[in-house]
Amino acid sequence: MFERFSKEARDVVIRAQDEANSLGHDWIGTEHLLLAALHHPEQPGAATLVRLGISTASCRAAVAGVVPGAQEDLGPEDAEALRALGIDLEAVRRRAEESFGEGALDSGRAKRGRGRGKGEGTLTRHVPFAARAKKVLKQALREAVARKDRGIGVAHLVLGVLRSEDNISLALFARLGIEPGMVRELVLDDLRTAA
Numbered sequence: 001m002f003e004r005f006s007k008e009a010r011d012v013v014i015r016a017q018d019e020a021n022s023l024g025h026d027w028i029g030t031e032h033l034l035l036a037a038l039h040h041p042e043q044p045g046a047a048t049l050v051r052l053g054i055s056t057a058s059c060r061a062a063v064a065g066v067v068p069g070a071q072e073d074l075g076p077e078d079a080e081a082l083r084a085l086g087i088d089l090e091a092v093r094r095r096a097e098e099s100f101g102e103g104a105l106d107s108g109r110a111k112r113g114r115g116r117g118k119g120e121g122t123l124t125r126h127v128p129f130a131a132r133a134k135k136v137l138k139q140a141l142r143e144a145v146a147r148k149d150r151g152i153g154v155a156h157l158v159l160g161v162l163r164s165e166d167n168i169s170l171a172l173f174a175r176l177g178i179e180p181g182m183v184r185e186l187v188l189d190d191l192r193t194a195a
Contacts, residue, residue: 004141006153008043012036013137013157020127023064027130030169031063034161037154044190045155048183054176062175066168132169136160147191155191159184 005013015036016028025032037046038056049059129137139160144152161169162180173180 004144004150004152006151008040008154009140009152009157012040012154015039016133017127019060019063023060023067025067026127028127028133029067029130030132030136030161030164030166031067031172033133033136033157034172035059035063037158037161040154043154044194045153045158045187048155048187048190049158049178052178052183052186054178059176062172065175066171132164132166136164139163155187159187162187 002010002013012033013036016032019032019035020026020028023032034049035056037043038049038054038059040046041050136157137160140152140156143156143159144150149156162184164170164180
């Protein structure tokens with residue numbers, strides 16, 4: 001199926017992993033696919049979202065609001081709460097780094113490798129696709145077949161995401177202020193115009 005993806009649609013799939021990594025998530029979900037699609041604002045589907053006022057920044061904020069990052073550091077309130085229990089977070093970090101090296105308490109899931117377009121030494125990790133994201137990829141194929149399109153583009157991926165009815169996708173749509181059915185019709189109109 002992946003051979004039917006346009007260059008831009010392939011990039012969306014690859015960028016979805018980058019987005020999941022940057023947010024500290026352990027999976028690639030529909031939210032990461034939507035966020036990655038916005039990196040191609042000139043493509044149908046993504047262009048529709050941009051026209052509706054959705055940017056990569058607003059989408060990233062919405063994703064972070066729906067699914068907090070798994071690798072976020074403890075904040076000042078957390079440190080204060082731990083101090084009330086007799087735990088000095090900075091002292092714990094310092095002792096751990098003295099014994100085990102710098103960054104000992106940082107996430108162990110990241111590994112040194114070659115990041116996509118980022119050069120040597122960038123921290124990257126493989127992130128698996130959640131079942132709901134795999135469903136979007138299958139739905140993108142169905143969208144292309146239903147329209148008799150030869151390939152799968154960014155618009156088909158966006159259409160697949162807009163069909164998602166899982167709690168995370170629905171919460172994301174609500175935070176973005178979009179009604180999926182209405183946006184879906186706008187994307188289809190854009191595809192008809194582009195054809």
